Amino acid sequence: MSKPQEKPFGPLQGLRVVEMGQLLAGPFVGTRCADFGAEVVKVEAPGTGDPIRNWGRLQHEGKTLWWPIMARNKKSVSINLRDGDGQALARQLIAEADVLIENFKPGTLEKWGMSPAELHALNPGLVIVRVSGFGQTGPYASRPGFASVGEAMSGLRYINGYPDMPPPRFGISLGDTLTALFAFEGMMMALYHRDRNGGRGQVVDAAITESCFAMLESTVTEYSKAGEVRQPSGTGIAKIAPSNIYPAKDGTYVVIAANIDAMFRRLTQAMDRPELADDPRFVTHIARGDHAELLDTIVAEWSSSLDMETLTARLEEFGVVYGPINSIAEVVKDPHFRERGMVRDYQDPDFGTITIPGVFPVLSETPGDVVWLGPQDVGAHNAEIYGRMGLTEAEMGDLRQRGVI
Known part of the structure; x- marks a missing residue:
């Protein structure tokens, strides 16, 4: 199993982040934090872990090639968040954190006794990053949401593709990544405000639909003042040439x-x-x-x-x-991407030599880095993290036996 490098790096060193969630949008916020030096503790269900561990048809010796992208630089602890003792353990973990990232269906944290009000009573400086399909409020808040739906409902999918043809999806989960980037941006603003204005945390509410909507440039004002509904324009943009x-x-x-x-x-x-x-x-x-x-x-x-x-x-x-x-x-062979470190070869005990995307943007004094490709075992850092919280080996053994961790 890969081992984390203990030497601190990056502008976020010293920042403690708890990541609760799975698949893409929420965990990618955690990846951005980890890439720039934060300690990111990923909470996973005992035994199964994040489904992204098993996603994708292409694998290397039984290991998915998605996992090292989403899990790099992170630590893993296991907690059954549907168990009362697990929820208590999660609250104890969050009490010492700067940031909580979650992408559950709205209302789930509240059901588990971890509403923002309850968490801020426990940890007033906590920044809570909430990623969802439609946001924490509004008529659609309770709906489950994925990137494909957010891209469609926001208007982004409508202008993609060719005239008189069904609008295709993008070849990636663009809505998830966009939302993670906006959520990370909101998190950094909230941390800046906290540290400049008395140490009070707040909630960052990032929705896939709104993140996609934010990319629509002048389409809203064109419709408002000219009645223009921008249409898909194939390989170019209408009225822009060449x-x-x-x-x-x-x-x-x-x-x-x-x-x-x-x-x-x-x-x-x-x-x-x-x-x-x-x-x-x-x-x-x-x-x-x-x-x-x-x-x-x-x-x-x-x-x-x-x-x-x-x-x-x-x-x-x-x-x-x-x-x-x-x-x-062609990208992985391009000398420009190589020289700037956006594509790099990495030696890993689990994957051998593997080409991975680098860390961006490039910071001159405190650059981010990829120091390891993430834990292959769910709960690989239970002993380290829970030991730091004061749990004994016996207590951890009891929690393990009862399926709490």
Whole structure:
């Protein structure tokens, strides 16, 4: 089993976080904390643990390849939260924490005697991060919610895909990740406020629907003042040109984003078609948007005459914004991702040499790190954490025998 590195690192060293929840959105908040040096104690059900331990079809020697992404840098304790003694043990653990992260269905903590009011009476400085599908209040609060539903109901899914086709989902659980990032942001703001204003904690209420809704840019104001309902626009954005994917001669695709005037002029020079920059149909941002289909055709005819290497070299030479559409195979080989540590090879006793995503953003003085890939055993840190809380070996043995831990 991987062992945590005890040497402190990162800007959050000294921060104590209790993570209660499972799968993606809530645990990813904990991962962000752990990546930057917080001590994150993950509470799992005895025996079974977080279902993410067994998710995914692809495994390495019986170990899921999801787990090291969600569990890295964390410690695991086991608690049966449906048991009264387990709830008491959880409250004791939370009493010494700075942050509690949970993504249960709203009302679950309250049912277990761990409402925000009860927890703040126990630990006034506690920041409680609550992640759910629809938030802790409102008509839909009691509904269970997943990323796919939040993406759909927020309006985000509606504008994805192609006109006159059913809107597809994203190839990842985008809503979960977005919500975790907003929740982490809220947590940091709450901690800042606590430490600047008398030490009082508060609740961070992060909903998947609202996190997806927050990404909709100008669609709300466009609808409010112009009655415009933005529609899916395929590989580009309506009335923005040229900003699309364009084919290379070898069948690959590159994104070219040259929709501002100066950038478009540079693109026309790269194409050896400088006259296009002064063509009335393309001379302004609005004109190019009005003739986007024609302009995309012209750019695609040029791009498809060159192989990807020649095409990207030409765009690079003239300072045009571009990027090839990479599969993960190309990303992990890309020297830029490698040099910045966003893709790194890690030696682990359970997985051997494994390529993992790095930690971002990059901090100059207190960078985050990946020091281990998480505990393979549920409750691997029971002795350490519960011993620190004052429980004896005999007491832990009794709790284990009764299925509490």
